[in-house]
Amino acid sequence: MCAEPSVLESIETTMPLQVLRTTRESDSVVSLDLATIDGRPVPEWQPGAHIDVKLGNGLVRQYSLCGDYTDRSHWRIAVLRDPSSRGGSQFIHANIRPGQQIQVVGPRNHFHLVPAERYLFIAGGIGITPILPMLQQATAAGTPWTLVYGGRSRTSMAFLDSIRHYDSGNVFLIPQDECGIIDLERFLSRLRPNTAVYCCGPGPLIDAVETVCQTWPPGSLHRERFSPRQRSESADDGSFEVVLAKSGRVIQVAAGENLLSALEDAGYKVTNSCRAGICGTCLLTVLGGTPDHQDDLLSDDQRDSGTMILPCVSRSKSKQLILDL
């Protein structure tokens, strides 16, 4: 057996890059072109990739690479000045200038463009950034695609010139002040086989796309969130009650309380292992109510059936959940 390393060691290293130029892409978005200090090519990347940017104020923020993925002279990221920023975007807009060095880690890619016969891209606001190089890749591959891109207003929507370059009747720009919010039913209600849907944008947009895509084949939808999903709660205060059908017993599950723990505290032994929604060993049958699935294992069909739940992570959307216990 090999000896273990005695120190924590990360394979990914921090890399200094120089800001080549900054470009205003909309009234609230600025792009940064980043090159190596010594002029060597930047590392290869694929559409969907992002980098960590270590800001001088101690913050680390993730930004999608949004430039030409075949051009290794520099990387491009784009940053929205967010009024609710906790310091990241405000810092970049106020402090980063051409010639400055910044530290980055990556790239990483958790949002690959998978092979498909057709793509439907849906972007909201700054969510256009990972989509841009995907348009380039899909176009280069000759794969047909449609882009639906929404924003607050035309002046707030970044990279419109770049997008027009690709437009052959397959681009739908939806400035909210002119057209209202994106009519997802229009683009998603007709199920197209072998179409991959890519969505990036604010949480409510992704939640809405997930809802409309429930009838699509499993695996059709690929999304990247700016921030983790807000876990939904059932009743107004987040609590719900569980009726155990075999005994008729009723257990209250408080807001924030884990369902599996509540069952265990009530004296029920439920087989389990990971307590993270991965192993499926705590699977229970649901006889009534609406589960709020938070696991990583049930398929879309299994979730939609409403007949099963992994209580280690999932809860209830309804005020009452009836379990076959």
Place this chain on the structure above:
Amino acid sequence: MLDVKKVRGGSGLDPISAEVDEILASAEEAARVATKSFFDSFQKDPNPAALATWLETRVWREIDYVYLLNAQIGRYGMRLQRKHITLLAKQSFQEAEHYEDLGQVLENLGGTVPTSVPAQAQEWSSWLWECMDRHHLAGIAAWYVSETSASGSFEPTFEGCGRHGYTDVVKCYKQIEIDEKFHTGLGRQILSTYTETDEDRAEILRAMRGMQKIAWKTFTPENVAASMAARSASAAAVAN
């Protein structure tokens, strides 16, 4: 029963998922056949020492996983989401529990809990560590196959041990069966989440194919017979 191969994660394994599943199925079936073969042999000569010897390599696997998982976290952990560090650490804890519980069973059978890699597990252990040293996902790919292969040994073990009244072995393996759903689901999720390049996929397949050829071997009656013969020869040499 839910299929942990379908766990949600990234799409990094998509281009090779058919081959990955084929390797897993093959490894599981090979372990099932080897285990059944051992218990068929054990049925003819139910010598507790043979069962103890059969369990030895299994016990070693548990503690080797503990070392491996902690090394994986130490070496590559900062590339992972925090939840995956937590889950790998949780798996490591469960493997340590298996080492303790199976070790107790082994001692009850008159065996000795291994504190260094048994000769019959050397090839398996070396491959696991070589993969871990070589690539940040290859160690996980190798243990993913190894853990999945072990799933094939459960039913023949329950049947074979149950037939001879070794209820403590059955009880121990029942818990391992539950936990291995978690471990294999986690392995799949980590691989699918962090695999990014064709090079990653090539390393994963290399690790999996290598383990596929090895994982089942320690379950065979021939392996147990060789271990017992080597131990007898060693004891005789000491006596002389």
